[in-house]
Amino acid sequence: MNTLRLGLLRGGLEIKQFLRSRESVVFTLAFPLILLTVFGAVFGGEIAPGVTFTQYFAAGMIAAGLLSTGFQSLAIQIPIEREKGILKRLRGTPMPRAAYFIGKVVMVLAIGLLETILLVAVATLFFNVTLPENAGKWLTFLWVALLGIAACTLCGVAFSSLASSGRSGPAVVTPVAIVLQFISGVFFQYTELPSWMQDIASIFPLKWMTQGMRSVFLPDSFAAQEPSGSWQHGTIALVLGAWVVAGLVLCLLTFRWTERD
Template sequence: MTMPNALSIGAARGAVELKQFFRERSSVVFTFTFPAVLLALVGSIFDSDALTGAVGGGQVLTASFAAAGIVSTSFVNLGTALAVERDDGTLKRLRSLPMPPVSFFLGKIVLVVVASVAELVLLLAIGVLMFDVALPSEASAWLTVAWLFALGITACSLLGIAASSLARSARSAGVMTTLPYTVLLFISGVYTPIQTLPDWMAGIGSVFPVKWLAQGFRAALLPEHMAAQEPAGQWELGKVAVVLALWCVGGLVLCLTTFRWRSSLTR
């Protein structure tokens, strides 16, 4: 009999995570409706051609919110879930099982990938139906979406895992992830054009991956002439890839140095 390896155990754990997630209806509804409702509301308010030529504000926001949805399903949801599981002792019990730690995290990543794909499809559907977003027909644009998706969920998932250790209890878990997420949406050019932000605020936003992920999705989903609306006057996809890759490395280092299986309040 062949013993299961870490990958197969991770896949099995991913199936368990998906079943648990979809059984919690309130969590499912919040996960998928929060970015979608924000896009519908904010997009309707700013859906004007005045500042962007032939491209409406709703179309620009759809591209930016594609990034926001990925950050929500990875950083916010994963970080919150791990903090809650640490607080109620779930992580401690799982650690005592004969399951490699890498398999546990692979299971979490399976959930993040499935939720992120569903979120992205939902946001693009809203953009098409409400704001006349024209999905790209070029294979190169979808290839850009693919590598942005891969780097985005990797970096934000790792940062979510690291951030989960900052919460001292389940009650503070949501605050530790939702607050920085909301602030970053404002200072990263998701809600408003980044040119309208104070220089110091835009400078802080440019340090974090949300700004670059949103810029990358605008490059993939908007016409080429919209690059002139970016601070640098171009899409800078090479720089986007480098920054996101560096955050993947940095997130991994933070995970390895900060993640803990037990609550600090456990005696």
């Protein structure tokens, strides 16, 4: 209980630090909103009967926002903290090491919730994206979001060990996040991508997160437009769950409190 309490206190500090960093706010919170606004204003028309491109894109951007909050932000923040010696000093304090990670999880959940609310609000107010009308779709939204952000958070912590310094973090992480968004059906209709690109995307969590969000915000009739002809909720849960386990294992094997040298 003491570890949990310290972790929650650490989480409050992490949230304050995040909101005080203009770079973090811009790239994590503002950038997905800017993309949603720009793409929604530029691209129109229907991609299927009763489904506009904006509806399709908004569902993908909600998933991409969770990727940005969980994976991208942590994979950039942690190398900076490691380079500045913050992690080394924290390890030398009586604070349990688990409290540090609990604090990161609290921060990711809080910022992810704020990001999702903002994206949904902009999509519904300015681009006529309709909200789900039954509890089943909201339940799907909840478990896809939780599994997705858990997988992204753990992968972000593990990926943070690849950056050789805090300065190189964005250069290592940002291209990966952008490529995943392009091949996972965020910016383009997934079925219009080359088959080899679809095969690569299906390995990673974002493709399944976007598909899960489409099942929430698009009509059930659109499931026929998916590669399998259905939403594949069972497969979505299985793949995201597998990435949660894989991410946890990678964190335990690769996380470093100090720089390599």
